[in-house]
Amino acid sequence: MDAFDVDTSATNLSRRQFMKGSLAVAASAAALSAFGCAPSTKVKEDEGAAMAVNPEEGGTWVAAACWHNCGGRCVNKVMVKEGAVVRQKTDDSHEDSPTFPQQRGCVRGKAQQQQCFGADRILHPMKRKGWKPGGGENANGQMRGKDEWEVISWDEAIDLACQEIKRISDKYGPTGFYCKSPDASINVMCGCVRGWDTTSHGTYTLGSDMIGLPSTDIGKANDRFDLMNAEYIIMYSSNPTWSAAGTPTYYFIQAKEAGVKFVTVDPLYNASAQMLDADWIPVRNGTDMAFMLATAYEMLRLDQEEGNIVDWDFLNKYTVGFDAEHMPPDAKLSENLKDYVMGTYDGTPKTPEWAEPICGVPPEQVTAFARILGKNNKTMLLHNYGMVRCNGAEMIPQMLMALGAMGGHMGKSGHACGGAYHANCGNYGPNLVKAGSAKKPKTKNPCSTGVRQPQLYDLILAGGGEVLDVSNSYGSFHEPIPTTLGPIKGIFHVTDATLQTSLHQKAGIEAHRAVDFVLTRAQFMTTNALYSDIILPVTTEWERPGSVTTCNREFVYCYSQVTEPLGEAKTDQEIGTLLLEGMGMDPKLAYDTSEKQQFFEQIAGSQVMGASGEMEPLVTITADDISEWGVEGEPQEGIISLADFVANGGYQFERTSDDGHGFIGYEDFVTDPEANPLPSASGKLEIYCQARYDLMASFGYEGIEQYKPYPTYVVPVVGYESTFKDKKIGGEKSEYPYIMYNPHYLRRSHSVFDNCPWLRETWANPVFLNRQDAKDKGIAEGDTVLIETPAGKGLRRAALMDILLPGVVGVPHGAWVDVDEATGIDRAGSDNYLIGAEYGGMGVSGYNNQICNIKKYDGEALEADCDWPQRIVSA
Numbered sequence: 001m002d003a004f005d006v007d008t009s010a011t012n013l014s015r016r017q018f019m020k021g022s023l024a025v026a027a028s029a030a031a032l033s034a035f036g037c038a039p040s041t042k043v044k045e046d047e048g049a050a051m052a053v054n055p056e057e058g059g060t061w062v063a064a065a066c067w068h069n070c071g072g073r074c075v076n077k078v079m080v081k082e083g084a085v086v087r088q089k090t091d092d093s094h095e096d097s098p099t100f101p102q103q104r105g106c107v108r109g110k111a112q113q114q115q116c117f118g119a120d121r122i123l124h125p126m127k128r129k130g131w132k133p134g135g136g137e138n139a140n141g142q143m144r145g146k147d148e149w150e151v152i153s154w155d156e157a158i159d160l161a162c163q164e165i166k167r168i169s170d171k172y173g174p175t176g177f178y179c180k181s182p183d184a185s186i187n188v189m190c191g192c193v194r195g196w197d198t199t200s201h202g203t204y205t206l207g208s209d210m211i212g213l214p215s216t217d218i219g220k221a222n223d224r225f226d227l228m229n230a231e232y233i234i235m236y237s238s239n240p241t242w243s244a245a246g247t248p249t250y251y252f253i254q255a256k257e258a259g260v261k262f263v264t265v266d267p268l269y270n271a272s273a274q275m276l277d278a279d280w281i282p283v284r285n286g287t288d289m290a291f292m293l294a295t296a297y298e299m300l301r302l303d304q305e306e307g308n309i310v311d312w313d314f315l316n317k318y319t320v321g322f323d324a325e326h327m328p329p330d331a332k333l334s335e336n337l338k339d340y341v342m343g344t345y346d347g348t349p350k351t352p353e354w355a356e357p358i359c360g361v362p363p364e365q366v367t368a369f370a371r372i373l374g375k376n377n378k379t380m381l382l383h384n385y386g387m388v389r390c391n392g393a394e395m396i397p398q399m400l401m402a403l404g405a406m407g408g409h410m411g412k413s414g415h416a417c418g419g420a421y422h423a424n425c426g427n428y429g430p431n432l433v434k435a436g437s438a439k440k441p442k443t444k445n446p447c448s449t450g451v452r453q454p455q456l457y458d459l460i461l462a463g464g465g466e467v468l469d470v471s472n473s474y475g476s477f478h479e480p481i482p483t484t485l486g487p488i489k490g491i492f493h494v495t496d497a498t499l500q501t502s503l504h505q506k507a508g509i510e511a512h513r514a515v516d517f518v519l520t521r522a523q524f525m526t527t528n529a530l531y532s533d534i535i536l537p538v539t540t541e542w543e544r545p546g547s548v549t550t551c552n553r554e555f556v557y558c559y560s561q562v563t564e565p566l567g568e569a570k571t572d573q574e575i576g577t578l579l580l581e582g583m584g585m586d587p588k589l590a591y592d593t594s595e596k597q598q599f600f601e602q603i604a605g606s607q608v609m610g611a612s613g614e615m616e617p618l619v620t621i622t623a624d625d626i627s628e629w630g631v632e633g634e635p636q637e638g639i640i641s642l643a644d645f646v647a648n649g650g651y652q653f654e655r656t657s658d659d660g661h662g663f664i665g666y667e668d669f670v671t672d673p674e675a676n677p678l679p680s681a682s683g684k685l686e687i688y689c690q691a692r693y694d695l696m697a698s699f700g701y702e703g704i705e706q707y708k709p710y711p712t713y714v715v716p717v718v719g720y721e722s723t724f725k726d727k728k729i730g731g732e733k734s735e736y737p738y739i740m741y742n743p744h745y746l747r748r749s750h751s752v753f754d755n756c757p758w759l760r761e762t763w764a765n766p767v768f769l770n771r772q773d774a775k776d777k778g779i780a781e782g783d784t785v786l787i788e789t790p791a792g793k794g795l796r797r798a799a800l801m802d803i804l805l806p807g808v809v810g811v812p813h814g815a816w817v818d819v820d821e822a823t824g825i826d827r828a829g830s831d832n833y834l835i836g837a838e839y840g841g842m843g844v845s846g847y848n849n850q851i852c853n854i855k856k857y858d859g860e861a862l863e864a865d866c867d868w869p870q871r872i873v874s875a
């Protein structure tokens, strides 16, 4: 690619180098020196990182950040010697035991040193050669992604950026800019139009509280010790072994060893299912509603024929909308779930035979699943969110909750129904330790408009237009505010990988080429950076004073600085400060304390559950500590000294199964529903929910007339039906006969780590194909496959699988797009290059039920990703 002057010598690490981590680090450090910068490392105690010297190695262990949105939160310790990381280890602060487990890291964490010291780090401010401030022709926008780069000074970078920001701001005001989630400096400097998206929690993002669930359905599954009391744990669309590394898998293994039987409902017999020896219910992506409705039908049938399946007492007392006798007072439609399932309204009972052509699950498996959900079993229905990141999945939250309620699986030991997500998966309950706040000032974006993220690109390309503003910020929807936006001329990228992780990437690239100015903070030549004009080198967390994060209810991690900033990299706060100064504004409006002070505030404000049952200060801080750190604060009494807290890498609350800190979700509500109402209008679980439906209907998005205020089967705007001509299941197949989905993949945390040579070698990032599908298409293992969708084309090498449902194609999430400008084909297999902007219902980003075709590629075969050169831009 023209944009890179590529130096491959330091990058293609062999397997032997991978095995010898320290050698490989030396290689990266050498590459940095060649770049005019040898990393220097700060190990002085007075810098806040109290480190235990290891005399044997002559190095120093530091608790180092692993800061990504990876689903885990683990201890990651590095030994720093002569400016390089020479060893790495995980939690060894105490002996490991099932009740007091170490917070062990994953392989990505071990490759973290290549994030900080990687040969491809961006170390200097860079400018795209063809860009000049002033807009229009000066921007030379079509060259974004193709142009060459030049190193410029910080002074020049800030001066150019501020000139352009002022110009755009003066002419167009706050709506002249776009940033998915602006930071304090952007809010103060100019403001911007924001993008909202349904990312992690899919359709649970819309009003979970309105149906009586906690926000995004997180927090009402039980404490880890209670997993052992279940007879069955259903892992619905859930693969914590991949997507929640750290302790969750360990807790599930303990349940397995205690005799709990596992069931997985998933198009893939995933790694968690394999490890837990789960029974597999293979459901086609985006068709869970059909499967769930048939399960409800079978529960009702079995209950009538055999009894003891449906917990009528639970339904009647704690829910509304299941049947005609228990409707919520605000219902505008006299319909209910039970009558819909029985076919009262449409003459179609939602039997397993009705569901099978849609969801692909054999009827006998539906019956078996219905029995497991029966009221006399101790069953936990734990879900992740893959099945709601689908078009048409709007009513899944209500349906899944209805199934849990039909079996009465809430509020009792051994029973649960709720989200099992990220680092808290398998372990919910009030926090026993908690990180303090950094106490940064609050800033306000002068523009309140949030636009559905994938729509923004079309809006930019159209030079502005009408939008319906429906979401204030992540997770909070409101009645639509029709808004007219003018042209967007500037794009900022801060801490999101927006151009890579949002739908409609092809239009996104064009939109980036259409504006006057794109300013990106980056550590590497990421996709955002590649299509920018000015890149400001930002530090990694390893180059900052440190921070405290709440990892799970039992553990807070405290990490410290590993090295001085590499090259000319600066922290986000330093960059924000320079920009504000460049704009002639007071940086104090955005940042009123030092980063060191913020770190200290987090430590001082950290809390632990005390003997009294109240949260109390966690860390003991002396007057000497305060003067050594050079910060402002008051001495306080806690249970661990500041030096130990920093050196150990935080604090873990030691648990036992009878410590009184167990937690059963919904226990208070089930014990006394009047005294402890849920957040819904009726205070109960709303299987029929007028409020959530009315809010969604007010958006007026496509296909809304198909929906009801209770769960029904809806044909999605794009989904399985679209794999047939005329959307008729069973008819002739369409041009795109397969369903594509995006597993969150081991190599990466979203887009992060995709450039890491060790991880590229470890995880190949293939396209997942069913073996028979591949055979039918003449595709063999390792062949280069062309994946075609209505939105774009991408290449990946084939991995053939017997554990993937036929008709399903897995394109792992987050690969850095690499468009061949001649063919328009993306060589990297970026998920979002293959997805457009179609949406309906609530506007969910339907990552997991897109349509595609696959073929053996007749062009040049792809090399393995680990043999691709890194994106190294030389000065």
Ligand SMILES: Nc1nc2c(c(=O)[nH]1)N[C@H]1C(S)=C(S)[C@@H](COP(=O)(O)OP(=O)(O)OC[C@H]3O[C@@H](n4cnc5c(=O)[nH]c(N)nc54)[C@H](O)[C@@H]3O)O[C@H]1N2
Residues within 6 Å of the ligand: 068, 069, 199, 200, 201, 389, 494, 495, 496, 497, 498, 501, 502, 503, 521, 522, 523, 526, 538, 539, 540, 541, 572, 742, 743, 744, 749, 750, 751, 752, 813, 831, 832, 835, 847
């Ligand atoms: N097709 C498809 N798209 C998806 C998904 C899917 O399943 N399929 N999943 C969605 C989900 S669930 C999510 S949560 C989103 C995630 O979307 P993003 O949050 O956009 O993804 P990340 O790759 O984590 O982006 C973080 C970026 O911040 C940069 N960064 C790291 N540290 C710093 C720092 O200190 N300062 C600055 N300025 N930058 C830093 C990283 O290099 C990276 O570019 O993606 C969504 N997109």
Ligand SMILES: Nc1nc2c(c(=O)[nH]1)N[C@H]1C(S)=C(S)[C@@H](COP(=O)(O)OP(=O)(O)OC[C@H]3O[C@@H](n4cnc5c(=O)[nH]c(N)nc54)[C@H](O)[C@@H]3O)O[C@H]1N2
Residues within 6 Å of the ligand: 069, 070, 071, 072, 199, 200, 201, 236, 237, 238, 239, 240, 242, 243, 244, 265, 266, 267, 268, 270, 283, 284, 285, 286, 287, 288, 384, 385, 386, 387, 388, 390, 422, 741, 742, 743, 744, 745, 746, 747, 748, 749, 750, 751, 813, 814, 848
């Ligand atoms: N390694 C790694 N871990 C991560 C991340 C990452 O990027 N990489 N991202 C983190 C973030 S922010 C998030 S939001 C989480 C996401 O975490 P998850 O939601 O757990 O991740 P996914 O892999 O998208 O989906 C989980 C399972 O759902 C299945 N599935 C997909 N679609 C459907 C469907 O329509 N129906 C059913 N029944 N099953 C389906 C998939 O096959 C998969 O086994 O992961 C977190 N952890």
Ligand code: SF4
Residues within 6 Å of the ligand: 066, 067, 068, 070, 071, 072, 073, 074, 075, 076, 104, 105, 106, 107, 108, 109, 110, 244, 245, 246, 749
């Ligand atoms: S799970 Fe996440 S936090 Fe833990 S070591 Fe892996 S990448 Fe780091």
Ligand SMILES: [Mo]
Residues within 6 Å of the ligand: 199, 200, 201
């Ligand atoms: Mo996410």
